[in-house]
Amino acid sequence: MLVQTTRFGPVEVDESRLLEFPAGLLGFSRARRFALLQPDERGVFFWLQSVESADVAFVVTDPCLWSQDFTVSLRREQTAEIGLPEGVTPQLLVIVNRRDHGITANMQGPLVINPATRVGLQVVLADRRWTTRHELVSVSPATRAATQTA
Amino acid sequence: MLVLSRQRDERIVIGDDVEVVVVDIRGDKVRLGIVAPNTVSVHRKEIYEAIRRENQDASGLQGDVTRFNGVTPGSEAIRRLAQRHQGHGDSRREIA
Numbered sequence: 001m002l003v004q005t006t007r008f009g010p011v012e013v014d015e016s017r018l019l020e021f022p023a024g025l026l027g028f029s030r031a032r033r034f035a036l037l038q039p040d041e042r043g044v045f046f047w048l049q050s051v052e053s054a055d056v057a058f059v060v061t062d063p064c065l066w067s068q069d070f071t072v073s074l075r076r077e078q079t080a081e082i083g084l085p086e087g088v089t090p091q092l093l094v095i096v097n098r099r100d101h102g103i104t105a106n107m108q109g110p111l112v113i114n115p116a117t118r119v120g121l122q123v124v125l126a127d128r129r130w131t132t133r134h135e136l137v138s139v140s141p142a143t144r145a146a147t148q149t150a
Numbered sequence: 151m152l153v154l155s156r157q158r159d160e161r162i163v164i165g166d167d168v169e170v171v172v173v174d175i176r177g178d179k180v181r182l183g184i185v186a187p188n189t190v191s192v193h194r195k196e197i198y199e200a201i202r203r204e205n206q207d208a209s210g211l212q213g214d215v216t217r218f219n220g221v222t223p224g225s226e227a228i229r230r231l232a233q234r235h236q237g238h239g240d241s242r243r244e245i246a
Contacts, residue, residue, distance in 0.1 A: 007212060027202035028209070044231050045216060058208050059215050065231050077189050097208040098215045106208070109201035124193050124201060132204040137228070139218050 003035050004054040011037065011049070018051065019118045022081070025095075026109060026122055031056050045096060048111075059096040063107055066136050072110055072123060081121055082114040091115045094134075102138040107131060 001018075003011045013035040020033050033051040044065055050056035063070045072092060074084070084090055091113040094105040107130035113120035154162060162170045167187050174181040184192050216222045 025205055026198065027205045044228055056209055057211075058205075059211055075188050075191075095205060095208045096211075096215065097204060098211055102218075103215065106201060106204045108197065109204065122201070122205075124191070124197055126193065126197075132200045137216070 001051075003049060003051050005049050005057065006055040007047075007057055008037070008049075011035070013037070016118075019048070019113060019120055021111070021120050021122065023121055025058075025111075026124075028056065036060075046093075048093070048095075059098075060093040060111070061096055061105060061136070063092050063094045063105060063110060066105070067107070067134075070107065070130070072112055072125065074112065074123065078112070078121065078123060082112065082119045083117055084112075084114045088114075088116070090120075093120075096136070097133070099133070100139075101135075103136045104133040105136050107134040 001013055001015065003013050005011055017036050018033060019036055022032060024030060024032055028050075031050040031053055035049045035051055037047040037049055039045070039047060045059050045061050048058045048060045070092070072090075074090075079086075082090070093111040093113065094107055095109070095111070096103060096105050098104075108125050108127075109122050109132065110125070111120050111122050156162065156172045158172050158175055160172055164170065168190060169185040171183040171185070172180060173183045186192055216225070216228070222228070
């Protein structure tokens with residue numbers, strides 16, 4: 001299907017790359033269908049582009065890549081919401097943000113996706129080890145200074 | 151809004167199956183215990199708000215977010231991560 005985007009123009013997306021979040025994301029309750037765009041074949045960052053709203057898109061990455069001990073415990077109601085059978089590992093994605101000092105990820109509100117049906121939800125972790133601004137990449141002070149004067 | 155006064159160990163019942171108990175009161179801090187079925191999610195409101203704000207903030211990103219002043223910090227480490235990821239054959243490949 002053809003997805004309209006403000007960042008990349010119209011993008012042809014295979015149906016197999018569409019994700020559905022029936023409850024939306026927190027603060028974006030009406031954005032339910034997203035296309036997962038892979039800008040770089042070898043990259044670890046993806047764009048989660050809203051199908052309904054051309055201007056809504058998030059950069060996402062797999063948190064397990066960055067933190068080996070990152071786990072999400074789901075309540076039975078949550079696995080039922082995305083139809084995840086027992087014993088099946090969900091795909092996890094976290095929303096990435098950019099700051100002056102580097103790149104952070106919202107590890108406290110991960111997206112949990114049923115890999116078979118591509119239905120997901122954003123969960124809220126009570127675990128205080130993970131924050132909404134978990135640092136993935138830090139920028140050296142020299143680069144930071146150059147960025148500010150640029 | 152309904153406002154109730156409670157003392158330590160006293161409870162409030164909400165609906166048929168949610169109970170809130172005042173566990174402890176010290177100075178300006180109140181410790182609450184919440185008994186609720188698994189179908190009810192209970193969270194500190196500020197955590198919800200923080201995630202909502204972070205979503206909204208992150209939705210405005212444009213362009214290549216990994217580049218800072220023309221350079222990509224940690225690009226070597228990221229490349230290694232990507233390689234390891236490609237080798238995984240993990241579930242991501244089914245959706246990506």
